[in-house]
Amino acid sequence: MNKISKAVVTRLPRYYRYLDELRQQNVERISSKELSKLMNVTASQIRQDLNNFGGFGQQGYGYNVQYLYDEIGKLLGLDVKHKMIIVGAGNLGQAIANYGNFRNRGFEIAALFDKNPDLIGKKTAHGQILDIADIYDYVKKHNVEIVALTLPKGPAKRIAQKLVECGVKAFWNFAHTDLSFSDDIIVENVHLSESLMKLTYRISEKNDSKE
Amino acid sequence: MNKISKAVVTRLPRYYRYLDELRQQNVERISSKELSKLMNVTASQIRQDLNNFGGFGQQGYGYNVQYLYDEIGKLLGLDVKHKMIIVGAGNLGQAIANYGNFRNRGFEIAALFDKNPDLIGKKTAHGQILDIADIYDYVKKHNVEIVALTLPKGPAKRIAQKLVECGVKAFWNFAHTDLSFSDDIIVENVHLSESLMKLTYRISEKNDSKE
Numbered sequence: 001m002n003k004i005s006k007a008v009v010t011r012l013p014r015y016y017r018y019l020d021e022l023r024q025q026n027v028e029r030i031s032s033k034e035l036s037k038l039m040n041v042t043a044s045q046i047r048q049d050l051n052n053f054g055g056f057g058q059q060g061y062g063y064n065v066q067y068l069y070d071e072i073g074k075l076l077g078l079d080v081k082h083k084m085i086i087v088g089a090g091n092l093g094q095a096i097a098n099y100g101n102f103r104n105r106g107f108e109i110a111a112l113f114d115k116n117p118d119l120i121g122k123k124t125a126h127g128q129i130l131d132i133a134d135i136y137d138y139v140k141k142h143n144v145e146i147v148a149l150t151l152p153k154g155p156a157k158r159i160a161q162k163l164v165e166c167g168v169k170a171f172w173n174f175a176h177t178d179l180s181f182s183d184d185i186i187v188e189n190v191h192l193s194e195s196l197m198k199l200t201y202r203i204s205e206k207n208d209s210k211e
Numbered sequence: 212m213n214k215i216s217k218a219v220v221t222r223l224p225r226y227y228r229y230l231d232e233l234r235q236q237n238v239e240r241i242s243s244k245e246l247s248k249l250m251n252v253t254a255s256q257i258r259q260d261l262n263n264f265g266g267f268g269q270q271g272y273g274y275n276v277q278y279l280y281d282e283i284g285k286l287l288g289l290d291v292k293h294k295m296i297i298v299g300a301g302n303l304g305q306a307i308a309n310y311g312n313f314r315n316r317g318f319e320i321a322a323l324f325d326k327n328p329d330l331i332g333k334k335t336a337h338g339q340i341l342d343i344a345d346i347y348d349y350v351k352k353h354n355v356e357i358v359a360l361t362l363p364k365g366p367a368k369r370i371a372q373k374l375v376e377c378g379v380k381a382f383w384n385f386a387h388t389d390l391s392f393s394d395d396i397i398v399e400n401v402h403l404s405e406s407l408m409k410l411t412y413r414i415s416e417k418n419d420s421k422e
Contacts, residue, residue: 013405077415091306194224199399204288
């Protein structure tokens with residue numbers, strides 16, 4: 001398979017979401033035109049994107065929903081189990097732990113960690129919240145692939161650095177800071193306040209254009 | 212001011228975050244070269260981006276941190292107060308309500324709403340959680356600018372549609388669905404599972420390249 005452009009990869013999860021909905025509605029086939037209407041992108045964009053993987057579509061016949069769903073799932077690495085731990089068991093950490101969609105897609109939340117004595121020992125759907133002091137031993141012992149960082153930026157950097165030394169290779173980073181490691185370490189950032197600023201920018205842009 | 216490209220706008224919140232940190236460390240001036248090292252982007256990228264706003268930098272003198280911070284803040288619409296309500300007062304809604312950075316940046320969380328009787332009436336830092344049944348009257352009465360949707364995708368679409376009819380113009384959408392309204396309505400999506408899929412894609416891409 002050829003290397004897929006970053007722009008296409010960014011769009012794949014959205015295809016995956018729509019195909020999942022179609023699949024659940026027992027839709028077996030869909031044309032690029034129908035999918036285009038549903039997803040509000042051009043049919044040619046869809047054909048171009050899906051051509052990257054080759055052989056999914058057939059002229060005048062449409063895409064096989066389940067097949068395309070499975071193949072995109074494989075490309076996204078969702079056909080293998082990913083073991084994830086969550087560091088920071090506050091509201092955000094717990095929200096992520098309980099996010100239903102994750103559980104059905106090969107993600108195993110192995111444990112939540114926190115330093116707050118009021119939270120440590122608290123029962124969740126993924127076992128008791130563990131003491132952050134034990135996290136380094138835990139990741140060395142278990143095959144933890146992804147660490148979600150849902151804690152303040154101060155400790156996030158320091159803890160992430162130590163986790164890398166313990167062998168962690170991928171972070172899903174909600175902390176309000178950039179983590180910089182070697183290219184070997186994967187970091188996917190979710191900076192919520194930056195997303196909100198994009199929203200306020202668009203609001204002020206709209207208000208300016210009215211003046 | 213000229214229209215700023217979408218790519219630059221996407222980068223502005225990150226500049227804003229770094230400038231905020233510098234400001235808090237009492238740094239008065241910074242050169243594009245120093246900022247470049249700190250932010251891990253090229254100095255020419257920084258000069259190009261910041262040239263968009265004109266007149267911030269001065270050759271051999273650097274940028275005035277506080278001035279640049281204020282000006283970018285204005286561009287991002289952070290110099291005016293934004294009234295936001297949160298629909299869905301579960302873990303994610305409460306996490307957002309308590310996100311400290313928002314409070315300091317002109318965002319007023321006016322209220323949280325939920326349909327869960329166990330949550331309604333519960334005290335938060337932003338008053339008691341209100342009954343979702345009262346939300347439409349609430350937004351008509353108060354000048355609500357932004358609605359954060361932190362609820363499942365099923366009700367999200369229906370409730371957002373009714374909120375638009377009540378005059379809401381901007382959504383910060385965490386629900387696992389796309390909202391499609393006229394161009395008049397601003398929607399900023401945070402699809403957490405899509406972000407996680409980008410991460411697993413990068414993991415499987417890395418594993419493939421090792422084989």
